[in-house]
Amino acid sequence: MKLSHLLPLATLALPLALTSCSKDNDSAGSSKLEVRLMDAPGDYQSVVLDVQQIEVHLKDEAIADGWQLLPFKAQAINVLDYVNGKSALLVNTDFAPGDLKEIRLLLGPDSYVIGRDGQRYDLKTPSGQSSGVKLKLDKATLRERETFQLLLDFDVAKSIVERGNWKPGNERKERYVLKPVVRVVAQAVKGGLRGTVTPAAALPHVLAIRSSITVPDTFSTAADASGAFQLSSLPSGTYKVQFFPSATAPTNQPAYKAVTRTGIIVTNDQVTDLGQTSLN
Template identity: 30%
Template sequence: MINAHRILVIALCGVILTGCDSADNTSVATVSIKLTDMPFPFDDADSANVVIQRVELIGSEDSTSSLVISDSLQPFNLLDLQNGVTADLASLDIPVGSYSQLRIVVLEDASVVMKDSTSYNLKIPSGSETGIKINLSNFDLQEADSAIVTVDFNVEESFVVRGNPSTVKDIMGFIFKPVLKIESYSLNGVPQTVQE
């Protein structure tokens, strides 16, 4: 059974004032998003490949509008991102303020490749259209704030093996059902309470 976690590390550095829901066009913050992984003890897997299409932040007051952090296609073998290795997803200036949600859009052409070169295309129920939504609690950036958010990507629950295989050769494929949550959040170096 696959038993591991993916972690998205989001480093948000507040530089100047306001926000997404009370925007001042001259006030910005710098956002840097990184992708990493904890150890993945599924020895027969050679790669777990996904393509991230878009990353967005949603304002607290206006949930219908979004701030696009990245809209370029970025392929990743998630198994390369282990033992502290990270990959940058985006880095840009954003309005400072209050945000309620992070949204990650993943393309449908994900796959798992085994060490014997057997490849399985992942079936993604909905992630490519509406994105994977992660709620942010008490996420308010003020002037000169620096925030770090760690998002836990539960691989065991997200990459579901089809059928009931007793060996790797019996695997019929995978279904991708992304399960993500906020693991930790610190503001100016001080850990904040994370609500379940």
């Protein structure tokens, strides 16, 4: 399921979180929520957003306590670092299944641009810092044991507006106003890993550790009676996969050993087949 909205925003507050949460992939009753940021290029050296907070709403907007704060670490983010397919992972957390109706973004007062002239210009954010900016979501549904991603596609060229009456020599902080244009892409993340572990008598456990993010995220499962395993709804990225025997080898047979495989690539909407892994 995919959904796109193009939202020109007259005010702003962008809440972004660079916090990761690790849980077993097959935790009953839980799903995972990711929020990512990417950008379309603009004619500036840097565009830095003072990101403070991000919240989502699962209930009717009229219900005052319907907003839920997501795990978050406030920081300045240069959105021009995330162009041409790159994205910043802002939130990665366990979340209760259900419908998301809105996402609310909050910015602090210290956003700025560095122009082609090398000068720093503060970004004005009219009224957005206090009330935030709400982005509507349509049919964004989190399901048990699935990962759901909200991709915030920030359009720098359309979002930064130069005041018509500004002239060189005026105060630099008065030159630009931030009126964000953000496209929100909501989608289920359906990457996966599968394979077979031998011998099946080792009763192997499997850990998939996403090592391509600042705080590694871990997913786990156990092989079945035939040694087969599959991990579903994995976020895309590079993984280290670890195999651990939970049983002891029979007498007069070599001991089972733990095995680690690195550099495993997981891609959205594809299942990566690891083939056979031996614990002998």
